[in-house]
Amino acid sequence: MLYHSYEISHASITPARTFAQACQNLLSHPYNPASRTFSGRATAAYCELFVKATKRYGKPEFRLHTTEIEGRETPILEEIVLRKPFCELLHFKREGARAEARDDPKLLIVAPLSGHFATLLRGTVEAMLPEHDVYITDWVDSRKVPLSEGRFDLNDYIDYLLEFIRFLSNDGERIAVMAVCQPSVPAFAAASLMAEENDPARPASLTLLGGPIDTRLSPTKPNDLAMGKTLPWFEKNVTALVPIPHPGFMRRVYPGFIQLSGFVSINLNRHVDAALNQFRNLIKGDGDSAAAHREFYDEYLSVMDLPAEYYLQTVETVFQKHLLPRRKMTHRGRLVNPSAITDIGLMTIEGENDKITGCGQTEAALDLCDALPAAMKQHYMQPEVGHYGVFNGSRFRHGVQPRIRDFIRAHRITDGA
Numbered sequence: 001m002l003y004h005s006y007e008i009s010h011a012s013i014t015p016a017r018t019f020a021q022a023c024q025n026l027l028s029h030p031y032n033p034a035s036r037t038f039s040g041r042a043t044a045a046y047c048e049l050f051v052k053a054t055k056r057y058g059k060p061e062f063r064l065h066t067t068e069i070e071g072r073e074t075p076i077l078e079e080i081v082l083r084k085p086f087c088e089l090l091h092f093k094r095e096g097a098r099a100e101a102r103d104d105p106k107l108l109i110v111a112p113l114s115g116h117f118a119t120l121l122r123g124t125v126e127a128m129l130p131e132h133d134v135y136i137t138d139w140v141d142s143r144k145v146p147l148s149e150g151r152f153d154l155n156d157y158i159d160y161l162l163e164f165i166r167f168l169s170n171d172g173e174r175i176a177v178m179a180v181c182q183p184s185v186p187a188f189a190a191a192s193l194m195a196e197e198n199d200p201a202r203p204a205s206l207t208l209l210g211g212p213i214d215t216r217l218s219p220t221k222p223n224d225l226a227m228g229k230t231l232p233w234f235e236k237n238v239t240a241l242v243p244i245p246h247p248g249f250m251r252r253v254y255p256g257f258i259q260l261s262g263f264v265s266i267n268l269n270r271h272v273d274a275a276l277n278q279f280r281n282l283i284k285g286d287g288d289s290a291a292a293h294r295e296f297y298d299e300y301l302s303v304m305d306l307p308a309e310y311y312l313q314t315v316e317t318v319f320q321k322h323l324l325p326r327r328k329m330t331h332r333g334r335l336v337n338p339s340a341i342t343d344i345g346l347m348t349i350e351g352e353n354d355k356i357t358g359c360g361q362t363e364a365a366l367d368l369c370d371a372l373p374a375a376m377k378q379h380y381m382q383p384e385v386g387h388y389g390v391f392n393g394s395r396f397r398h399g400v401q402p403r404i405r406d407f408i409r410a411h412r413i414t415d416g417a
Contacts, residue, residue: 003240003255017055020047057302059141060119064092067129074099076129080138082167085149086156086307089164090118090138092129105412106168106175107132110161110183113139113310115259115303121180123392127401132176132408135168137161137183141256141304143248152307154186154314158331161190169201174413177203178404180391181357184211185318188365189329189336196340204413205345207404210357210390212318213365214325218358226319234315239308254311256303325364338368345411347378349390349400356387378407
């Protein structure tokens, strides 16, 4: 009933939202004298905030049409190179002679399957494009996946990554993999499994950004929540069946709107302040600040549903039983052994003020790789950033990205060498 109640509530408020949108359009029209009065601007601002807070946000677009290579603007072609029921492997192909002449490393960015769409990493992709051949996991909203496509759990996630890595390594280059937040665990597991097999397609380097490798270290509010409830409680209270008319009707999911409420609650005061500032900016007519706010929240409020079995298995494996750092995690009955990693460069990155993945949780991966030479390990703590700043924003572009770029190049392997 949880999902049905949400759908009914959303539908019932549609008339009010439509009326508010009409009022905003009327009161902000430049030919309307009221648009130049304080009361008119205030009412229009209130209407906009109401619409933004109650509308349903669809999947955003990456909108990355060009990048700059060697000081020249280069067009980007966004193409799907591999389709799976729950994920599409997306390639940002740099076109033109200048791009083709470069021998840049292949980079697979593993986006989180944790509520937001892969477009949350738009800034990450944009920063890596000038010097890398970039691919990204574009996860599919589970409410759009028919029940006939079967289940999807953490084991399937790892299977997808294994397939993607092998697919991209078909020309002899061992690619670079960069996992952002939640996928640090399955990406680390996939690398461990491939290393144990001495798979020729195993990654040349693996970079983990703000990932929950060992949540026993510096636990955060989300970690405490996961530990404070039983798995049956999560299944009963935060998973639901997808209602009609979505293609995934009757699929059990962890709804995106519940995940979003959790994100907002972690920094509630910050979001309230942002809304108040937006209200003031709209009244003052500060178009640049208002536009920046809209752009961020249009992305932040766009959420997707997760397969329930994947969500529950992740809660149990990563946040409750800590199987990976205890060296007890398995993939389809096979032990995940980080000690098997001997020739994959491993870099971990954390944010000083991260309230989602605490300090030390990602760095723990380095200790688990006890057979990896110290020269192939690197850790970096980015000062003055929270979770989002680890992979996006000016400090990422100027502090984090150059270090990732250099690390990838230092450990690059081509032609099976």
